[in-house]
Amino acid sequence: MMKRGAAEIISEAELQAKLKKGKPLRIKLGVDPTAPDLHLGHLVVLRKLRTFQDLGHRVEFIIGDFTAQIGDPSGQSTTRPALKPQAIWENAKTYQEQVFRVLDPAKTEVRHNSSWFNIMATQGGLMELMKLATAAQMLQRADFAKRYAEATPITLLELFYPVLQGYDSVAVQADVELGGTDQKFNLLMGRQMQKEYKQEPQVVMMMPLLEGLDGTKKMSKSYGNSVAFNDPPQEMFGKLMSVPDALMPKYFELLTGADLPSVEKMHPRDAKVLLGKTIVSQFHGEDAAAAAAREFDRVFSRREAPETVPEHKTSKSPIPLIDLLAEAGLAPSKKEARRLLEQGAVEIDGKRAGGKDSIEVRKPVVIQVGKRRFARILPNES
Numbered sequence: 339m340m341k342r343g344a345a346e347i348i349s350e351a352e353l354q355a356k357l358k359k360g361k362p363l364r365i366k367l368g369v370d371p372t373a374p375d376l377h378l379g380h381l382v383v384l385r386k387l388r389t390f391q392d393l394g395h396r397v398e399f400i401i402g403d404f405t406a407q408i409g410d411p412s413g414q415s416t417t418r419p420a421l422k423p424q425a426i427w428e429n430a431k432t433y434q435e436q437v438f439r440v441l442d443p444a445k446t447e448v449r450h451n452s453s454w455f456n457i458m459a460t461q462g463g464l465m466e467l468m469k470l471a472t473a474a475q476m477l478q479r480a481d482f483a484k485r486y487a488e489a490t491p492i493t494l495l496e497l498f499y500p501v502l503q504g505y506d507s508v509a510v511q512a513d514v515e516l517g518g519t520d521q522k523f524n525l526l527m528g529r530q531m532q533k534e535y536k537q538e539p540q541v542v543m544m545m546p547l548l549e550g551l552d553g554t555k556k557m558s559k560s561y562g563n564s565v566a567f568n569d570p571p572q573e574m575f576g577k578l579m580s581v582p583d584a585l586m587p588k589y590f591e592l593l594t595g596a597d598l599p600s601v602e603k604m605h606p607r608d609a610k611v612l613l614g615k616t617i618v619s620q621f622h623g624e625d626a627a628a629a630a631a632r633e634f635d636r637v638f639s640r641r642e643a644p645e646t647v648p649e650h651k652t653s654k655s656p657i658p659l660i661d662l663l664a665e666a667g668l669a670p671s672k673k674e675a676r677r678l679l680e681q682g683a684v685e686i687d688g689k690r691a692g693g694k695d696s697i698e699v700r701k702p703v704v705i706q707v708g709k710r711r712f713a714r715i716l717p718n719e720s
Contacts, residue, residue, distance in 0.1 A: 339389050343382070343592045345519050348526070348542040356513055356541065363395045366512035366528075366540070368451070368503060370402035371429035372421060376436045377564040378617070379548045379557035382592045383516050384440040386545060390514070391445040398510040399437060401430045404452040405502050408495045436567045439621055447510075454509045455502065470534050471501045471527070479523045500524045504531035512540045519544045520556075548592060553582035571622045575630035576710050578614040589613055647704060647714045655718060656698040659684070659691060666715065668707045683708050 347353060356363055367387055369380075376384075387397050406426045434448055458464050476497045477486055485492050504527030507515055512532075517525050522544060529539040547556040550563025557564045565577045581589055583606045590601050590609070594616050601609055611631060618627035650666040660675040662668075663684065669675035678684055684691040685706040697703075699717045706712050 339595070340393065342389075343386070343545060344543055345546045346522075346542075346544045348529075348544075352539075353514065353541045353543075363390070363513040364398050364511060365390045365395050366398045366400065366507060366510055366515040367517070368400040368402055368405075368506050368515075369433065370406035371426055371433050372406055373559055374429050374432050375559060375566040375568055376433065377557055377559060377566045378593060379550075379564065381440065381567075382545050382548050383518065384437060385593065386516055386543070388440055388442065391442045395445070397441060397446045398449060398512060399441070399446055400449045400451055400506050400510065401433060402503075402506075403427065403430055403450045404455040405499060405506075408499050408502070439567060449510060451502070451506050451509070454505075467501060467505055468498065470531065473497060476500065500527040501531070504528040507540050508532055508535045508537060511537060513538075514541045514543060516543050516545065518547050520547060546588070546592065548588070549585055551577055551580055551582075553585055565617075567621055571618050571626040571630040572633050573710070574621070575614040575618050575627070575634055578617055579610050579634060581610060581613070586610065586613065593617060647712045649714045649716055651716045652699045652718050655700070656696045658696045662697065662715065663705070663707065666705070666713045668705060668711050668713055678707055 341347065341350075365387055367383060387399075391397055403426050406421055406429075407423070430450070438446070455464070458467065477483055479500070482492055482497070484490075500523055503524045506512075507528035508531050512528065515525050515528050522542075525542040525544065529542065532539045549555065550557035550561055551565070552561070552563040555561045555563060559566070565574055569577065578589075586606065586609050587598065587602065590596050590613060591598060594613065596612070596616065601612070604612070614634075615624075615627040615631055618630050622630075648667070652662060653665060659679060660672050663675035663678065664670075664672045669678055679691060682690055682692075686697065687703050688706075699715055701717060703715050704712060705715055
């Protein structure tokens with residue numbers, strides 16, 4: 339189970355040697371709190387951390403409140419926008435709440451890297467740290483090399499970022515560091531920094547990046563293809579039912595402990611139901627997962643309205659459909675509402691809106707947009 343799903347381990351021999359010592363290992367994960375919500379892409383690494391905990395090891399969970407002010411340049415084609423300290427702290431607080439839905443708090447030490455970098459900044463330690471790596475070494479990194487070749491600006495802070503992340507491993511004396519495959523350069527920098535400080539270098543375990551619901555790009559809130567830890571049960575289940583069939587083996591391998599050969603024999607829809615129930619159960623409990631599955635069957639298999647539908651009292655009647663979709667929150671803008679109508683994605687009481695320009699609301703009607711958005715429209719009786 340320790341190696342399940344891992345893309346690369348540097349090195350397996352070193353990991354075995356550390357395990358043979360018979361002592362609990364310090365397993366490090368560093369995250370910069372750049373957004374308020376964690377999603378299933380983060381769950382890949384968190385589950386691996388939990389596996390280590392279940393085997394008796396301790397997790398050093400580092401919240402990069404200092405490094406978040408720079409922004410991890412991994413995979414970035416331009417410099418990340420700077421975050422304000424208040425936003426960083428608010429995000430950091432939600433991260434701690436969310437990670438303990440996966441990790442064992444009793445075996446987790448939460449650290450903030452500002453606790454050592456702020457001290458180093460006032461005592462000249464950062465200057466000494468900068469001497470341990472060269473600009474030429476940083477520019478060997480693929481994303482930096484590409485930006486340099488294209489004359490895209492690279493700030494000195496971005497060049498320094500991998501060194502700071504690497505020093506985190508020194509600060510917590512990490513035995514193993516986990517991360518995604520896009521973090522390889524930063525993870526290996528941790529090994530280098532530990533050697534510079536006469537520590538035994540950490541083992542690096544890299545996990546694959548999880549594609550999002552679109553099946554192509556890595557899962558990210560900014561791409562609109564993510565499933566968040568805080569998604570309501572029905573929304574979470576519905577999103578997982580939309581995972582492309584081709585990605586099902588990867589989702590099961592990285593996000594669950596299910597027996598993979600058994601899953602491969604299942605019908606794709608049955609496998610998705612199992613995946614949905616498994617993930618929703620982890621974050622909301624088995625009862626919520628079962629209810630979400632029943633609601634999905636009711637709405638999408640039997641094409642009935644959900645048991646609970648948000649209500650909206652129309653501002654006037656008759657009312658242009660474009661205006662109604664926008665004011666009811668079924669479309670983010672009138673422009674998007676027009677696009678949805680043109681694509682035939684809008685139904686009124688189970689019938690496609692077709693070429694209707696407006697609607698007169700004399701009694702409650704249910705409007706459905708796409709597969710998951712519903713609203714019960716009430717007449718304005720004023």
